[in-house]
Amino acid sequence: MVDKLGRRSSSKGTALDLIRSSGPISRVELAEMTGLTQATISTVVRGLITDGLISETGRAESTGGKPRMHLQINPGSRLSIGVHVGADHITYVVTDLAGTVIGRLRAPGPADTSPIEAVATIATDVDRLISGLDIDRSRIVGLGLVTPGPIDKRSGSIQNAPTLAHWTDFPLARAVGTATGLPCVFDNDATAAAIGEYWMGATSDHLTYGSVYMGMGIGVGIVIDGSIYHGELSNVGELGHVSVDARGRVCPCGNIGCVELYAAPPAVVAAARRASAEGRLDLAFTGVVARDFEAVATLAMAGDATALELVTESAEYLASAIVSMVNLIDLHLIVLAGSAFSVAGSLYATTISRMLAERVLARSISGVDVRISVNGDDAAALGAATMVLQENLSPRSLRAVTLATAP
Amino acid sequence: MVDKLGRRSSSKGTALDLIRSSGPISRVELAEMTGLTQATISTVVRGLITDGLISETGRAESTGGKPRMHLQINPGSRLSIGVHVGADHITYVVTDLAGTVIGRLRAPGPADTSPIEAVATIATDVDRLISGLDIDRSRIVGLGLVTPGPIDKRSGSIQNAPTLAHWTDFPLARAVGTATGLPCVFDNDATAAAIGEYWMGATSDHLTYGSVYMGMGIGVGIVIDGSIYHGELSNVGELGHVSVDARGRVCPCGNIGCVELYAAPPAVVAAARRASAEGRLDLAFTGVVARDFEAVATLAMAGDATALELVTESAEYLASAIVSMVNLIDLHLIVLAGSAFSVAGSLYATTISRMLAERVLARSISGVDVRISVNGDDAAALGAATMVLQENLSPRSLRAVTLATAP
DNA sequence: ACACATAATAAAGTGACCTAAGAAAGTAGG
DNA sequence: CCTACTTTCTTAGGTCACTTTATTATGTGT
Structure with missing residues (x-):
């Protein structure tokens, strides 16, 4: 199963x-890909069928011989829960194997509550979500928990995240795991969104x-x-x-000129406030950064010159960092995910x-493709859920596909 | 040997x-590491011994039982040639398995010569080097060729390198492979230095x-x-x-504010010229950037305030980019390699x-360690040579580098 | 000399793959 | 309908890199 050199x-x-991912597909195609x-595919597929993960769902047209059998996933055979602890919300999703959202819940963010309280809230919310959906608990593979900012995967804790500074070093992953009784996978929101x-x-x-x-920061x-x-x-x-x-x-991180200070929502809102004070922008600020940023983005999408300028400046700074990264x-390929792109994502993408x-x-x-996340506002929570599926069902697959293209 | 999932x-x-790397070492330690x-180590080691790559070289102290046999590499059993086509020199090295330099040759850079001429020169230089050392050609595993700048590994060609612009798209790796009759591995200098x-x-x-x-640029x-x-x-x-x-x-690359424009030798020399014009720096410029940069670096190491300022500014810009990367x-761990660090490397490192x-x-x-390359000025050429050894003898330990093999 | 420890090899088993050959299920021509 | 052919899927046996479990070699301490 796992050889000692770490291959799996x-x-x-x-x-x-x-x-x-490739819909109804035949064994022959799997072999090619x-x-x-x-022969190997045949036995592998038999295993998946006995696990209940897939089934045969019909035959293809014959091409002169025995027609291929179509294989398809059984989406409902396994479920996963994703929890995104963001700055302003905690988002919960329940997904099946196909990535379809079966259930969803958005609760107020943890704000200044202690991590212990937050864990209790999460556990009851998860319980409510599960029982509300009338789901067989045994089908749930696990729970994915994602948070913004630097984390320590080994201890399952957050490390100096600006929005959750007082949670530093609290063993969040373990606590949520025991409170919910589910295997818990922990990572940061950007990574989860990528998965x-x-x-x-x-x-x-x-x-x-x-x-x-x-979100509020950039990862x-x-x-x-x-x-x-x-x-x-x-x-x-x-x-x-x-x-x-x-x-x-x-x-505050110690570095100078961090792109976050120029491109992230707090920076955009701060610039908007200055523009407003100068009378160049007509906006009623709520004081909640996320909401104010959304308002600026909405204005920009509507064509307001000043708002457009603010958003474009943010996008250009962000782009500069992305160019360096590329x-x-x-x-x-660059995918844009997170709440900050939910309104003016297309502007950023362009x-x-x-x-x-x-x-x-x-x-x-070769050029660089820029796309907006297919998962919208729930990208992190959905990513958290899929992370669990990935971990348990395709431990290595985010790599093995390489082979298809290998000579 | 190679399974279809690409594992090797x-x-x-x-x-x-x-x-x-770990000197004389016993089978038991290998098993632990x-x-x-x-049992597996035993058979693997037997294979290496029959290949002539290693031998048993004595016994360790007993710890109450049968003493361990020490295993050591046979450095001379395989040799490799590294060629670094730099801006001002072509550097050749011949190394053995231990990484010891057996032979070395530094020739003038290709400057404006056509790639075809350059390949011919390289082939004769390599021949001269080999025959001068009286080496059995069969022990030579292959030749590693490295160049600055963007390359296309698939075609084995350079792509728009500032110093070798007119070589773009010429199938250099294949040409050198056939001209020398040696299997040729191709990569860029920074990657080679890392290996x-x-x-x-x-x-x-x-x-x-x-x-x-x-070197002249930064990779x-x-x-x-x-x-x-x-x-x-x-x-x-x-x-x-x-x-x-x-x-x-x-x-010129299209981007704005590239660190190369602030930190690389041409930028430092340009700044030095301005300082000289203002009378703040006493230096006779040769017009050759590499040599002028060396002069500035030497002055800085000697304590000249203006030169120190120039070098420090270069280092700070470079550091800024490195911080972003980290x-x-x-x-x-950051290792500093290349000719630009040969004089004032310690200043940069600090x-x-x-x-x-x-x-x-x-x-x-965890902090970040900064070290100066152990391979000095020949880091790229030496890296090129070790790249070949890596490829042929330890394919997986630094995962495979794609090969441009001679027929 | 003895028991005991440690190192290295041998022997047999396992899992994931392979190749080669057959069974199953279709089409096309008589 | 029968036969020939094609294509899909399965079975059977082999290989390779490991494993676990023994066995043999080579020491030390009493």
């Missing part, structure tokens, strides 16, 4: 992955991509050769703390796409 | 890697690190989990084109180290 048997997961022989995109099949044309996640989940990249100590993806001005503003690690086309070093070899 | 039998390579059983560090054992405490290479070789990261299309590591000022100088991909300690987001969890 994966053909079952790989096959499941392909069946899920994985590079495995039909979510993959699971939904939105990135099937790229094995390497970045999923930029902008990026990096998928390399079909594997989530976690870095040496899981502190990967702090795109918000890439500097766009070595002589610029001082960031030059550094050679990505050709600006970022344009700047990538003009500025990326390798643009002559 | 590697225990032999892994074992060789450990024997090479690899996680394989003693060189690994092979020399200088990074044995980190599985993930970056090797910053500064970085990224090793992730012990594997060289090549990116989706092998355009990874363009650290020089990370922006440090989104509103800054316009780079925040993005979570590295905890400045970069300081800024990383102050500015990296995850600094509370």
Whole structure:
């Protein structure tokens, strides 16, 4: 199963992955795509059928011989719960194997509550969600928990996240796991969103991509050769703390000119306030950054010149950081996810796409695609849920697909 | 040997890697370090001995039972040639399995010669080097060829490198392979330098690190989990084109504020010329950037205030880009390689180290080590040579580098 | 000399793959 | 309908890199 050099048997997961993402598919096609022989696929598929994960659902047209049997996923056979603890909301989703949202719940964010209280709330919310859906608990594979900011995966705790500073070092993953009685997978929101995109099949044309996640801060989940990249100590993806001005503003993180200070919602809202004070923008501020940012974005989408300017400036700074990232690690697909893109995502996508086309070093070899997340506002929660499925059903698949293209 | 999921039998390579890097070592220790059983190690080691790659070289002290046999590499059993086509020199090295330089040759750079002429020159130079050393050609595993700038690994060609613009699209790797009659591995200098560090054992405490290479431009070789990261299309590591000022100088690459424009030798020399014009620096410029940069660096090391200021500014800009990179991909070791660090490397290392300690987001969890390459000025050429050894003898330990083989 | 410890090899088993050959299920021509 | 052919899927046996469990070699301490 797992050899000592860390490789892991994966053909079952790989096959499941392909069946899920490539709809009804035959054994022959699976063999072609994985590079495995039909004989091997045959036994792998039999295993998946006995596990109840897939079934045969009909036959294809004959091409002169025995027709192929179509294989399809049994979406309801396994379920997963995703929990995104964001700055202003906690979002819960229940998804099936196909990534379809079976249930959803959005509760107020934890704000200043202690992590212990928050864990209790999460547990009761999850319980309510499950019982409200009348689901057999045994079908639930596990719970994915994602939070913004730097985390320590080993201890399952948050580390100095600006919005949840007082949760630092609290063993969140373990606590949620015991409180809910479900196996708990823990990661940061940007990484989860990246996995979510993959699971939904939105990135099937790229094995390497970045999923930029902008909530209050800015992060990026990096998928390399079909594997989530976690870095040496899981502190990967702090795109918000890439500097766009070595002589610029001082960031609380210690660095100078962090793009977060120029492009993230708090920066945009601050700039909007200044514009408002100068009489260039007509907006009633609520004091809640997320809502005010949404208002600015809405105005920009409606064509307000000043709001448009503010959003474009944010997008351009963000794009500058993304260009640096692309030059550094050679990505050709950027997915935009997170609440900050829910209103003016298209504006961001256009600006970022344009700047990538003009500025990326390798643009002559291949351009960079920019897409908005297929998972909308729930990208992180949905990613959390799919993360669990990934972990349990396709442990290695976010890599094995490589083979298809191998010579 | 190679299963269809792209995994490759590697225990032999892994074992060789450990024997090479961890000096005389016993089978028992190998078993502990690899996680394989003693039985497996026993057979793997037998294979390496029959291949002539290693031998038993004595026994350890007994700890109450049968003493362990020491295993050691046979350095001379295999040789490799590394060729670095730089801006001002072509550097050739011949190394053995231990990474010891057996032969070395430095020839003038290709300047404006056509790639066809250059290939001919390289072939005769290699021939001269080999015959001068009286080496059995059959022991030569292959030739590693590295160049600055963006390359296309698939075609084995350079792509728009500033110093070798007219070589774009010429199938260099194939040409050198046929001209020399040696299997040819092709990559960029920064990546090669990173592999060189690994092979020399200088990074044995980190599985993930970056090797910053500064010649005329700035690149970085990224090793992730012990594997060289090549990116989706092998355009990874363009650290020089990370922006440090989104509103800054316009780079020929299309991007704005590229760190290369602030920190690389041409920028330092330009700044030195301005300082000289203002009478703040006493230096006779030769017009050759590499030599003038060396002069400035020498003055800085000697304590000249203005030169020190220039070098420090370069280091600070470079550090800013490195901080961004570290925040993005979570590295905890940075190696500095390339000719630009040969004089004032320690100055750069100090400045970069300081800024990383102050500015990296995850600094509370673990700091970032900064080291100067153990391979000095020949880091790229030496890396090229070790790349070949890596490819042929330890395919998996730094995951495979695609090959451009001669017929 | 003895018991005991440790190292290295041998032997047999396992899992994931392979190749090769057959069984099953269709089409096309007589 | 029968036969020939094609294509899909399964079965059977083999290989490879491991494993676990013994066995043999080579020491130390009493």
